[in-house]
Amino acid sequence: MPVNDHIVRSFDEDLEALKAKIAQMGGLVEAQCESAVRAVNRRDQTLAQRVKTSDDQIDALEAEIEAMSLRLLALRQPLGGDLRTVVASLKIVSDLERIGDYAANIGKRAIVLSGLPEIPPANGIVRIGALVQSLIKDVLDAYADDNLELAVAAWHRDEDIDELYTSLFRELLTYMMEDPRNITASTHLLFIAKNLERMGDHATNIAETVHFQVKGTKMEADRPKGEDASYIVEMPE
Amino acid sequence: MPVNDHIVRSFDEDLEALKAKIAQMGGLVEAQCESAVRAVNRRDQTLAQRVKTSDDQIDALEAEIEAMSLRLLALRQPLGGDLRTVVASLKIVSDLERIGDYAANIGKRAIVLSGLPEIPPANGIVRIGALVQSLIKDVLDAYADDNLELAVAAWHRDEDIDELYTSLFRELLTYMMEDPRNITASTHLLFIAKNLERMGDHATNIAETVHFQVKGTKMEADRPKGEDASYIVEMPE
Numbered sequence: 001m002p003v004n005d006h007i008v009r010s011f012d013e014d015l016e017a018l019k020a021k022i023a024q025m026g027g028l029v030e031a032q033c034e035s036a037v038r039a040v041n042r043r044d045q046t047l048a049q050r051v052k053t054s055d056d057q058i059d060a061l062e063a064e065i066e067a068m069s070l071r072l073l074a075l076r077q078p079l080g081g082d083l084r085t086v087v088a089s090l091k092i093v094s095d096l097e098r099i100g101d102y103a104a105n106i107g108k109r110a111i112v113l114s115g116l117p118e119i120p121p122a123n124g125i126v127r128i129g130a131l132v133q134s135l136i137k138d139v140l141d142a143y144a145d146d147n148l149e150l151a152v153a154a155w156h157r158d159e160d161i162d163e164l165y166t167s168l169f170r171e172l173l174t175y176m177m178e179d180p181r182n183i184t185a186s187t188h189l190l191f192i193a194k195n196l197e198r199m200g201d202h203a204t205n206i207a208e209t210v211h212f213q214v215k216g217t218k219m220e221a222d223r224p225k226g227e228d229a230s231y232i233v234e235m236p237e
Numbered sequence: 238m239p240v241n242d243h244i245v246r247s248f249d250e251d252l253e254a255l256k257a258k259i260a261q262m263g264g265l266v267e268a269q270c271e272s273a274v275r276a277v278n279r280r281d282q283t284l285a286q287r288v289k290t291s292d293d294q295i296d297a298l299e300a301e302i303e304a305m306s307l308r309l310l311a312l313r314q315p316l317g318g319d320l321r322t323v324v325a326s327l328k329i330v331s332d333l334e335r336i337g338d339y340a341a342n343i344g345k346r347a348i349v350l351s352g353l354p355e356i357p358p359a360n361g362i363v364r365i366g367a368l369v370q371s372l373i374k375d376v377l378d379a380y381a382d383d384n385l386e387l388a389v390a391a392w393h394r395d396e397d398i399d400e401l402y403t404s405l406f407r408e409l410l411t412y413m414m415e416d417p418r419n420i421t422a423s424t425h426l427l428f429i430a431k432n433l434e435r436m437g438d439h440a441t442n443i444a445e446t447v448h449f450q451v452k453g454t455k456m457e458a459d460r461p462k463g464e465d466a467s468y469i470v471e472m473p474e
Binding site: 083094 | 300307310311314316317320321324327328331410413414417420421424427428431455
């Protein structure tokens with residue numbers, strides 16, 4: 001008689017399997033983020049196209065992890081910390097899926113940008129991209145190891161991303177005002193920068209979820225915020 | 238001896254309380270969305286400020302509903318449709334919270350815009366805003382009544398929002414190219430339009446969650462999409 005995995009496996013093994021799947025999804029999202037920024041920076045249309053199409057794999061993993069979590073809730077009826085782990089997994093995959101979406105959107109814009117006249121500030125994008133990638137990496141490590149300290153430290157670094165975003169936003173507005181031929185490319189770069197900033201926000205959500213999972217409480221302080229780019233007003237000379 | 242609510246109340250009553258709380262949060266989010274668009278349209282700084290600060294109430298409701306859901310999972314250990322209802326509530330409040338965030342962000346930008354020279358296309362914003370509001374209303378009604386038909390119909394309407402967004406995007410790029418003094422205001426309007434389009438995406442997520450809750454399966458078709466504004470290239474004459 002075939003042995004039924006669900007009955008024989010321990011709950012801990014189920015949770016490990018869930019965490020391993022989330023690590024796999026996280027690895028893919030990290031790679032997508034890195035490729036998206038590289039595609040913008042190198043005007044690499046082939047890579048951009050690949051980022052755009054690879055998003056399907058992330059969506060498929062999200063569906064798989066959601067189904068695993070639901071099965072765990074139904075079959076194991078976990079309590080306390082175990083319940084928080086399963087609920088945390090639902091929250092984290094939703095944030096990872098959004099980060100993946102933003103990467104795919106950057107991929108789409110990179111395709112357009114590769115056909116437009118080049119403007120300088122791709123460097124700013126690369127710098128924000130590197131910060132976002134390291135933030136995503138750290139919150140995923142924090143999740144894998146239940147490392148609260150790493151989660152809190154990562155969470156605070158979102159401020160640096162917001163600051164870089166604000167200065168890049170100003171810079172791009174200036175390019176547009178200098179020459180209307182820069183407007184289309186600058187607009188796409190503005191949205192790419194915004195997408196990266198949002199990816200950072202979702203990474204901090206994951207840091208908050210790790211806190212909730214480990215401690216069972218919300219993070220205390222309000223999220224630190226640099227100057228809000230919504231308030232920026234630049235006028236032409 | 239005091240009677241313990243949690244033990245005396247039936248599970249159905251608990252679920253009703255959960256749904257009522259979500260309806261309350263949904264009502265607030267709808268009102269925020271309406272006020273945000275009105276603040277942009279009427280250049281109403283006081284209203285914009287109110288939208289910005291009211292977001293805290295939505296965040297508080299999200300935390301409350303998450304705690305209710307977790308309590309329900311732990312104490313009632315629901316199965317089948319009941320489990321889906323609780324998991325759906327977690328997904329829906331996360332989408333509602335994001336919609337609220339976007340409304341608050343529009344509020345912030347409305348404050349800036351009220352101090353800038355006026356440019357024409359606020360009409361486009363009002364039209365997208367009206368579509369988004371009716372979409373949010375319909376998915377919330379669909380959720381309240383387990384109305385699958387309404388959810389699917391609402392889901393398909395997201396296409397209209399994407400089309401309006403794309404045409405507004407083109408229009409705003411044109412204004413920027415015509416006169417650099419329009420660039421700052423147009424950029425804020427671009428982001429406002431993008432925020433509204435994202436609110437529509439989150440509303441369709443809620444429609445998908447209603448489908449999952451009622452039927453236990455994913456919606457079949459891919460989300461319909463109009464022309465993707467990421468691909469738009471406008472060049473100055």
